[in-house]
Amino acid sequence: MEDRITGVMIYYYFVCKRKLWYFVHEISMEAENENVMLGKLLDENSYQRGEKHINIDNVINIDFIKEHKELHEVKKSKAIEEAGIWQVKYYLYYLKQRGVSGLKEKIDYPLLKKNLLVELAQEDEEQIEQIISDINKMKNQPLPPEFSEGKICTKCAYHDLCFI
Ligand code: SF4
Numbered sequence: 001m002e003d004r005i006t007g008v009m010i011y012y013y014f015v016c017k018r019k020l021w022y023f024v025h026e027i028s029m030e031a032e033n034e035n036v037m038l039g040k041l042l043d044e045n046s047y048q049r050g051e052k053h054i055n056i057d058n059v060i061n062i063d064f065i066k067e068h069k070e071l072h073e074v075k076k077s078k079a080i081e082e083a084g085i086w087q088v089k090y091y092l093y094y095l096k097q098r099g100v101s102g103l104k105e106k107i108d109y110p111l112l113k114k115n116l117l118v119e120l121a122q123e124d125e126e127q128i129e130q131i132i133s134d135i136n137k138m139k140n141q142p143l144p145p146e147f148s149e150g151k152i153c154t155k156c157a158y159h160d161l162c163f164i
Contacts (some may be wrong), residue, residue, distance in 0.1 A: 005132050010090040013131055014083035014154065021144035022158050024135065029157040054158040071105040080152070085118055086131070094127045 012020035048119075073088045088105040095103060107116045147162050156162070 003136075005135055007087045007090055009135050010131060011080075011083045011087040013135060014086055015080055016150060016156070017138070018147060018160075019156060019158055020135065021160065024139050025081065025144075027158075027161070029161075043162045061124065071103060073074075073105060073107045075107055075109055081116075085116070086128075088118045089120055089124050090128055092118070092132075093125055096120065096125075097144055 009020060009024060012023055071088070071091065073084070073091070075084050084107055085105045087088075088107055092103055092105055103120075107118060109115065149162075153159055153162065
């Protein structure tokens with residue numbers, strides 16, 4: 001299993017720990033998920049005028065850089081906003097570790113025509129280090145966390161695994 005911590009793992013950490021366990025154990029069903037496909041479609045179609053999709057070390061995926069020192073992440077809804085915020089804070093943390101600091105990131109919600117500016121505070125860095133440590137521990141856990149039904153289960157790609 002790889003050591004890398006990706007933006008998606010940080011996102012799942014806040015969405016559902018069981019989903020995160022499936023993901024870090026490379027049980028992947030996301031490709032067939034309609035919501036993921038909608039997200040991909042938005043990636044491709046909402047911002048077509050010269051912006052880029054950037055992948056750094058296969059760890060973070062940034063939707064585009066609009067202006068100097070501002071990264072952008074596209075989300076289709078604010079339903080799981082906290083998870084999205086921590087995902088982009090992790091991007092800022094990751095880049096800072098590699099010597100690129102002073103960045104901000106804007107989360108765009110094109111369907112809502114809204115956006116949110118995210119910056120990285122000192123206490124965020126401490127929390128991210130704790131999250132990374134938790135995710136690394138989860139990689140060594142042989143079984144997923146106990147199932148607990150939540151509102152997002154009906155839209156989750158792992159639904160069938162949890163509801164057998
Ligand atoms: S179906 Fe629900 S409990 Fe299972 S992984 Fe998905 S969100 Fe988590």
